[in-house]
């Protein structure tokens with residue numbers, strides 16, 4: 001992904017790392033718009049029309065399309081510190097309701113996946129947002145699921161909310177059954193192949209569908225069928241991770257704080273902390289993210305010559321929609337700038353700011369002022 005020759009693991013200076021990030025964004029847009037990806041997406045959506053939203057932590061290790069082998073642009077991601085969300089937050093409620101409305105008007109059902117994350121090897125690789133307390137994060141996401149059922153109906157026939165765990169050592173999904181207290185049945189996909197004695201690189205989809213149906217007896221058949229490729233993809237991904245002997249990312253190495261929406265292109269683990277614009281109190285997550293960056297510098301995990309604050313707001317149409325996105329993105333970068341100046345004055349002078357808008361149709365990230373390199377993303 002991107003040009004590995006200037007990957008930040010080589011620890012070049014901040015200018016070079018920022019240029020690398022813009023290149024990564026351009027490459028992502030080119031791939032996204034290419035005929036292969038466009039047709040693959042179209043075919044995927046024709047075969048699997050259920051709209052899938054995923055609520056997740058700002059931790060960059062949690063990349064559901066990558067972990068489930070789903071083409072990019074299918075799953076709608078929503079990120080916040082610790083995967084903490086509340087449907088009472090005015091903006092979050094608007095975004096989720098608008099997505100659900102759009103899908104339903106197209107005749108689609110909606111699967112809302114509410115995630116928490118943990119590490120099976122070391123609790124300190126778990127979620128810092130919950131002080132590494134996995135049970136507390138499970139209780140929290142079960143509450144969000146109840147809010148979704150309150151909003152979209154307890155029968156779950158149009159909008160089906162589910163709780164999934166994400167085990168980051170092997171990128172394994174843990175599917176929780178529809179029970180309310182989180183203590184009911186669950187299915188750890190890291191153990192799926194063993195229980196079936198099947199080849200994990202070529203899972204038996206009929207058997208998987210039977211297991212899914214047993215776990216979610218009231219889930220509409222259409223949603224079950226559209227959840228199946230994520231399950232099969234995750235089982236294949238886990239097998240690949242095991243075969244690759246991937247080094248477990250023990251440490252935080254993030255050097256980018258992203259604020260806003262449209263950061264799908266950041267696949268590299270432990271590179272960015274991503275804060276969605278959903279919570280009415282953005283200062284808490286921003287201060288927490290800046291604290292992580294500061295600690296990364298103090299412990300020599302990243303160069304201390306600078307870090308990046310990247311703000312982005314997506315737009316679907318030229319004109320008014322784009323103009324609003326520019327204002328949103330500028331507001332977010334200025335707001336984050338103020339929070340970091342106030343909370344971490346010794347870190348603030350090392351901050352570089354890039355303010356951008358994202359064309360949702362092409363996933364092209366364009367700078368709107370704030371020091372973006374000249375010949376890069378301006379179109």
Ligand SMILES: [Zn+2]
Pocket residue numbers: 057058059081082083117126127128129
């Ligand atoms: Zn987390």
